Amino acid sequence: MRLDKLAKTVDKGCGAIFGISNVFYFTGYSGAGVLVYCDGVFTLLVPALEENRALDTKGVEVKVYYPAKIRGDIQYSSVMEALEKIVGNNPLSVDVSYMDVNTYIRLSNKFQIRDISQQVSSLRAVKDPDELENIKVAGEITSIAMKMAMERATEKVSEKQLSGFIDYTMKNEGAEDYAFPSIVASGENSAEPHHIPTNRVIREGDSVVVDIGAKFNGYCFDSTRTLLVKSYSEELRKVYEVVLEAQLEAIDAVTEGIKASEIDRIARKVIERSGFGKYFIHSTGHGVGIDVHESPYVSFNSNDVLKENMVITVEPGIYIKGKFGVRIEDTLIVTKGKPVVLETTYKLL
């Protein structure tokens, strides 16, 4: 039970969990609100707007705030008023990474704050079986959309149109949302890792980077494939092969106990020794869960160590401005042996 994990983490005094993804992690409720823990009681504070969908949440007392107190049963005019009444003079544990600055300033003026962001992100990084199951389903949905995209990319569609096909397919296959805005980047545009789809129509010789992820039951997936449309250049083929080799070598090294920075180092080394090091301009991967980017971070300066049932991406890339980009990404589960790769779309040329 995840509420117990919060109680243990807060330990002394009270705790207030801000941030939709954090509150969802501990309660299963997804919407605006703050989860408060004090004296063994969990209170889910929600704005009146969210009351109807908060009421089914188990293990918590739902209390509603609304500035107008439009009904007799609305107890608080704000989160701050509620916290003052519930928390009183107790020290307050919070995760500052999911809080806006003005809230932080107000809380700091009222309470003795303790930041538990590291503990919360460490908890969230190692997935429970039900979380892994949701990520797997999100992966199946994403894989179906990715295969469709790889086929339709050759049909003279624009980036926007192809991203629309992809989004429709993910929803139709059961996604409730997208983990992030779908990226379709073709030709020169593929040299922008976070390209926003345009009206550019895909054509012969293009590199087409498709970076997408479904969201299922609150859990994200993250996958990238790069399609090379026929009559592509030798240079593009060479770059593709380097990225793929880097990705496969890095994936092969993923296992419990290895430093995340080591995975980055392995991918980067392959790319550097091929002479493309200066074009690999981002880190190798990141954790995936309720947020599409979360702990652990697979970068050269990460201090994270991989553990069983962490879910991470491995996604090296090479981006040459004015020419093209290539990125290949899988989402995988860390185990004590070889990782479980969840994306099923082919990536060989």
Next chain:
Amino acid sequence: MRLDKLAKTVDKGCGAIFGISNVFYFTGYSGAGVLVYCDGVFTLLVPALEENRALDTKGVEVKVYYPAKIRGDIQYSSVMEALEKIVGNNPLSVDVSYMDVNTYIRLSNKFQIRDISQQVSSLRAVKDPDELENIKVAGEITSIAMKMAMERATEKVSEKQLSGFIDYTMKNEGAEDYAFPSIVASGENSAEPHHIPTNRVIREGDSVVVDIGAKFNGYCFDSTRTLLVKSYSEELRKVYEVVLEAQLEAIDAVTEGIKASEIDRIARKVIERSGFGKYFIHSTGHGVGIDVHESPYVSFNSNDVLKENMVITVEPGIYIKGKFGVRIEDTLIVTKGKPVVLETTYKLL
């Protein structure tokens, strides 16, 4: 030129603009990064990942940071290092509402901080002609998707499927993204204002709340229609008529110089006198622009006054748990006379 507006707002010392939407507002560049103004020079600091798409930004010097300094021309290992070198001992104007807590703490320890969030949100609230044009196009795209949705909602589709049709249509019509996750809420689910689409299949007698918005050239739109599927109850029809009356009365009052809180009061009064006051559990509207929720806020406790060329929503609703919900929303431009309503989908029963 919007960079000049920033220079004026910062006035003395230097300024650092965080937040994708703020940086986009002043520069037209959309991606991770920080816009710095010092001694008449604008510097756009971007991570190496974003360099390729930042380079075309006009009026700014693009400088790149990356922890590894993988190339000789990467000058900074972090935003903080760059700010220390560029800003020095000058006081620093920032918008704290677009900054995470850890950044705020680090900046506060290094610089004398001045919060310009109010000034920036006031600037952004009044739209320039090019911004209005983008919002209009986003509205045309949204209207096409909305009409399609109203037609297909009767075809035994699930909430997820219908939201997929909608998303595909918006992309196919030219949206580069969605302003927010498309809401399709049917039957009892429509009593949750921010419902996430499920597998529930729409059926006779349902209320179907469709709340969607396209994003075009960086600008959002926000529109809601509620479809009543044939053989709906008398109670549902009555509620629909009350919400529509509240919406039309409130829209009719929108004009330069009126308090935003007055618009909320007008909508609320119609709903209260029909006996549904306790079911109108959110504010009447909000500004729309680069962010789908931005200044001004159309709520009973807002201090904002409407000005010509602000863009706002008017969206009263009634939500009865276990039964249904109804919301009707338009995005409109404030003028010196009657407002310009941008959504073109019919809303009469």
